[in-house]
Amino acid sequence: MVTPGWYMTLAAVLFVIGAVGILTRRNALVMFMSIELMLNAVNLTFIAAGRAIGSLDGQLAVFFVLVVAAAEVVVGLAIIVAIFRRRQSASVDELADMKG
Amino acid sequence: MPRTAPLPLASFLGQRYLPPPPWGDKGYALLMVELIVFVLMAAAALAGAVAVIRARNTVYAAMGLLGTLLAVAVLYVVQLAHLVAAVQVIVYAGAVMTLFLFVIMLVGVDRNEDTRETIPHQRRMTIGLVGVLFVVIGFVVVSGSFDWVPVVGAPADPQLTNGTVQRIAGELFTGWVLAFEATALLLTIAAVGAIALASTRRRRQES
Numbered sequence: 295m296v297t298p299g300w301y302m303t304l305a306a307v308l309f310v311i312g313a314v315g316i317l318t319r320r321n322a323l324v325m326f327m328s329i330e331l332m333l334n335a336v337n338l339t340f341i342a343a344g345r346a347i348g349s350l351d352g353q354l355a356v357f358f359v360l361v362v363a364a365a366e367v368v369v370g371l372a373i374i375v376a377i378f379r380r381r382q383s384a385s386v387d388e389l390a391d392m393k394g
Numbered sequence: 395m396p397r398t399a400p401l402p403l404a405s406f407l408g409q410r411y412l413p414p415p416p417w418g419d420k421g422y423a424l425l426m427v428e429l430i431v432f433v434l435m436a437a438a439a440l441a442g443a444v445a446v447i448r449a450r451n452t453v454y455a456a457m458g459l460l461g462t463l464l465a466v467a468v469l470y471v472v473q474l475a476h477l478v479a480a481v482q483v484i485v486y487a488g489a490v491m492t493l494f495l496f497v498i499m500l501v502g503v504d505r506n507e508d509t510r511e512t513i514p515h516q517r518r519m520t521i522g523l524v525g526v527l528f529v530v531i532g533f534v535v536v537s538g539s540f541d542w543v544p545v546v547g548a549p550a551d552p553q554l555t556n557g558t559v560q561r562i563a564g565e566l567f568t569g570w571v572l573a574f575e576a577t578a579l580l581l582t583i584a585a586v587g588a589i590a591l592a593s594t595r596r597r598r599q600e601s
Binding site: 296300301303304306307308310311312313314315317318319321323324326327328330331334337338341342344345348349350351352353354356357358360361362363364365366367368369371372373374375376378 | 425428429432436439440443444446447452455456459462463466469470472473474475477478481482485486489490493494497498500501516517520523524527528531534535554555557561562565566570573577580581583584585587588591592
């Protein structure tokens with residue numbers, strides 16, 4: 295029997311993998327993909343929890359997370375392209391100019 | 395007729411949660427199918443996730459993310475979230491991944507990533523943090539907190555969470571309609587922001 299807890303365990307592991315990607319990679323695109331990975335892990339948790347309590351609200355929350363993620367990707371990739379046009383690089387370490 | 399004898403692998407995954415077989419006599423066979431699908435798709439999702447963070451070539455990372463998204467979509471279908479699964483495939487695997495690949499091709503695939511550590515001991519600290527997190531997850535699993543006990547008062551009928559288009563729309567346009575309208579505003583702002591970022595007119599005027 296696959297209980298909702300097992301979906302949540304899988305989601306937790308996916309989330310940790312995404313967090314590792316954020317913390318270790320320097321390429322802005324890969325970091326973005328890691329964020330998508332973490333958002334998907336959260337979505338899986340929402341769906342499993344919704345099923346566990348017998349409510350559709352989990353699926354509706356996922357719906358809105360999807361919309362926000364899509365908007366975030368649009369703006370984020372536009373920023374990456376704008377930075378790349380100026381600096382010819384997609385590495386986040388190049389962007390330390392505003393460091394105090 | 396609820397059978398009490400747990401399936402062999404099922405007992406490993408926690409046997410205390412035994413809902414009444416939702417589809418009559420075939421219920422337990424279907425639960426076994428769910429177990430097999432879960433194991434396969436979990437493996438696919440994890441492999442894709444590891445590919446995202448390990449691949450030197452950014453295109454391979456994007457392909458790994460695509461695999462993870464599709465595997466998670468299958469897991470949505472298994473949990474009766476039909477509309478969400480369809481949206482996941484269309485929006486994520488379709489639109490978002492296309493955008494990602496487009497930007498990867500535009501920016502160029504640079505393989506020799508800078509591996510200098512700007513924060514001292516960054517990788518070692520990451521490994522430590524991940525170790526701690528996995529220990530926490532493992533503890534929760536081993537301690538049996540995930541032998542899910544049904545929430546008191548939760549309806550046992552799986553059809554209640556059957557996410558068909560009609561039911562999702564019914565909820566979306568009644569109780570969640572304010573959030574839905576806010577979403578429209580958010581998407582407009584995102585579109586305007588992306589256009590403003592991509593616009594080159596101002597720079598041409600300067601030069």
